[in-house]
Amino acid sequence: MxxxxxxxxETHEWVRIDxxxxxxxxxxxxxxxxxxxxxxxxxxxGKRVTKGASFGVVESVKAVSDLYSPVSGIVVKxxxxxxxxxxxxxxxxxxxxxxxxxxxxxxxxxxxLMDSEEYKELVKKEKKE
Amino acid sequence: xxxxxxxxxxRRGRRGCSLPEYDVDEENLEKLIPKKxxxxxxxxxxxxxxxxxVRHFVRLSQQNxxxxxxxxxxxxxxxKYNPKVNEGIANLPGFTRVHxxxxxxxxxxxxxxxxxxxxxxxxxxxxxxVSLQPAAGxxxxxxxxxxxxxxxxxxxxHRDTVLVPxxxxxxxxxxxxxxxxxxxxxxxxxxxxxDLNDLMGKMSKRVAALMLTLPNTLGLFERNIxxxxxxxxxxxxxxxxxxxxxxALLGIVKPSDLGIDIMHFNLHKTFxxxxxxxxxxxxPVGVKGRLAVYLPVPTIxxxxxxxxxxxxxxxxxxxxxxFYGNIEVIIKAxxxxxxxxKEGLKKISHNAVLNANYLxxxxxxxxxxxxxxxxxxxxxxxxxDGKMKxxxxxxxxxxxxDFGFHPPTIYFPLxxxxxxxxxxxxxxxxxxxDAFVSSMIQIxxxxxxxxxxxxxxxxxxxxxxxxxxxxxxxxxxxxEEKESGD
Numbered sequence: 001m002x003x004x005x006x007x008x009x010e011t012h013e014w015v016r017i018d019x020x021x022x023x024x025x026x027x028x029x030x031x032x033x034x035x036x037x038x039x040x041x042x043x044x045x046g047k048r049v050t051k052g053a054s055f056g057v058v059e060s061v062k063a064v065s066d067l068y069s070p071v072s073g074i075v076v077k078x079x080x081x082x083x084x085x086x087x088x089x090x091x092x093x094x095x096x097x098x099x100x101x102x103x104x105x106x107x108x109x110x111x112x113l114m115d116s117e118e119y120k121e122l123v124k125k126e127k128k129e
Numbered sequence: 130x131x132x133x134x135x136x137x138x139x140r141r142g143r144r145g146c147s148l149p150e151y152d153v154d155e156e157n158l159e160k161l162i163p164k165k166x167x168x169x170x171x172x173x174x175x176x177x178x179x180x181x182x183v184r185h186f187v188r189l190s191q192q193n194x195x196x197x198x199x200x201x202x203x204x205x206x207x208x209k210y211n212p213k214v215n216e217g218i219a220n221l222p223g224f225t226r227v228h229x230x231x232x233x234x235x236x237x238x239x240x241x242x243x244x245x246x247x248x249x250x251x252x253x254x255x256x257x258x259v260s261l262q263p264a265a266g267x268x269x270x271x272x273x274x275x276x277x278x279x280x281x282x283x284x285x286x287h288r289d290t291v292l293v294p295x296x297x298x299x300x301x302x303x304x305x306x307x308x309x310x311x312x313x314x315x316x317x318x319x320x321x322x323x324d325l326n327d328l329m330g331k332m333s334k335r336v337a338a339l340m341l342t343l344p345n346t347l348g349l350f351e352r353n354i355x356x357x358x359x360x361x362x363x364x365x366x367x368x369x370x371x372x373x374x375x376x377a378l379l380g381i382v383k384p385s386d387l388g389i390d391i392m393h394f395n396l397h398k399t400f401x402x403x404x405x406x407x408x409x410x411x412x413p414v415g416v417k418g419r420l421a422v423y424l425p426v427p428t429i430x431x432x433x434x435x436x437x438x439x440x441x442x443x444x445x446x447x448x449x450x451x452f453y454g455n456i457e458v459i460i461k462a463x464x465x466x467x468x469x470x471k472e473g474l475k476k477i478s479h480n481a482v483l484n485a486n487y488l489x490x491x492x493x494x495x496x497x498x499x500x501x502x503x504x505x506x507x508x509x510x511x512x513x514d515g516k517m518k519x520x521x522x523x524x525x526x527x528x529x530x531d532f533g534f535h536p537p538t539i540y541f542p543l544x545x546x547x548x549x550x551x552x553x554x555x556x557x558x559x560x561x562x563d564a565f566v567s568s569m570i571q572i573x574x575x576x577x578x579x580x581x582x583x584x585x586x587x588x589x590x591x592x593x594x595x596x597x598x599x600x601x602x603x604x605x606x607x608x609e610e611k612e613s614g615d
Contacts, residue, residue, distance in 0.1 A: 062540040
């Protein structure tokens with residue numbers, strides 16, 4: 001449920017790192033919490049995103065939630081398909097449901113992210129609360 | 130059974146009235162108006178008889194759920210009963226048959242009500258001045274933030290940030306953004322109150338204000354309010370009160386005593402005027418002395434000759450609404466205040482808090498109560514996953530409709546998962562509260578025994594479970610005639 005090759009943030013985003021680029025999406029746990037998605041708003045290519053700051057918005061039938069960037073950098077690719085079919089995020093959060101690809105500015109930021117095991121613990125804790 | 134749209138009932142040529150024959154010559158429209166400006170298709174109005182119209186709208190009205198038909202515990206909205214005497218008074222011809230452009234000497238009665246209303250709100254809140262103009266709560270927030278902004282611009286202080294607790298109403302960050310402020314969220318602690326350390330870390334000379342709801346949206350009184358107030362004031366910021374939950378404090382706590390500098394009131398919540406379905410509301414703002422010069426124009430003054438509208442105020446942020454606010458709403462709220470009086474107001478808050486605690490105490494045996502402590506006028510239950518066998522807050526809300534109750538607010542505040550926010554208000558009897566509890570117990574039983582009943586609810590209404598995803602994604606607001614015609 002939480003692939004081992006990914007890094008995770010406390011706000012339930014995942015990052016796939018590939019030679020200085022980071023692909024970002026939200027976790028399976030996040031999609032379950034959000035329930036049915038009806039709308040997603042993502043930044044445009046060329047925009048700078050900052051670690052910990054909002055880079056977009058997802059709207060479900062119950063609430064509107066911010067998406068927080070797990071890394072800082074310039075957006076180089078955006079998953080345009082999601083605007084018409086946000087349900088892809090729920091169906092395949094780590095694959096076709098990816099949101100943006102960012103050129104990483106500061107590699108050291110990645111050190112603060114969680115690995116799969118740590119994230120699993122966080123989810124366990126949140127489920128208990 | 131679904132009531133068809135009035136357009137679907139239309140039959141060509143059917144009429145609800147018969148008009149007399151023309152007694153003037155019929156002109157060719159194209160001679161009078163250039164053809165390009167003339168509508169080429171029909172108007173598409175429904176063609177129906179009088180009984181069709183009457184039955185259609187009476188049926189629709191019977192399907193409505195409102196405070197006049199059902200218990201309506203919609204948290205944070207204070208859906209109390211709206212006394213009918215207030216409607217009667219606000220509809221007196223002296224109030225309704227006036228015009229905003231009429232000379233002020235002819236509307237002295239209305240001006241007097243507004244003047245006295247300002248004074249009553251000052252008395253309740255401890256604020257020094259009030260403007261009745263904002264049209265609703267969020268408008269009051271925006272008006273207040275504009276005044277705060279004007280104040281700092283005047284003082285040449287650069288303050289671009291507003292602090293908002295994570296339990297705040299969504300309108301707080303929205304109003305701040307709209308007014309050009311940067312928003313920083315302040316965390317709640319494990320008791321559901323503002324985390325003082327987090328607040329101290331985020332408070333700085335860039336912060337213009339903290340927007341605080343009291344009691345907060347968990348229905349809890351911020352016990353550290355004086356400490357909060359000190360942290361904000363020490364660094365020169367303003368403490369703003371979102372007055373949405375004032376129903377818990379009337380005649381008991383004066384906001385000014387807590388260090389509140391500026392606030393809004395929701396007359397349509399706390400002071401019993403009808404709302405829902407778009408209003409109209411009324412969101413007066415109150416301020417302490419140093420902000421008074423920034424209040425919107427006009428304010429209402431009194432001199433030897435009588436009451437008048439004062440526009441001559443150099444530092445005012447200007448007009449925030451056409452004419453003078455939602456006056457009919459203000460009159461109703463004024464009647465409410467005058468008929469209850471000082472002692473009556475106190476009883477309102479006592480009973481609102483009592484009713485909420487009674488419900489909470491009974492319901493917490495059956496549902497998870499994340500912040501388990503005495504509440505003020507409302508409380509928040511949680512339908513958390515796992516324990517609930519995949520039944521969500523939304524499902525519980527839908528099932529409540531079957532039992533004849535308007536659902537509570539759901540999925541708010543955001544810091545509680547699967548939140549059910551319940552505010553009974555003071556106008557409900559013990560019998561009503563007990564009936565609500567019985568239904569909630571029944572729902573708890575169904576979750577255990579047959580959760581599909583809940584997941585598919587409602588069952589007893591004219592319309593079943595709606596496809597909310599489809600409704601949000603494929604929004605259709607306009608009826609279109611099918612090819613087949615009538």
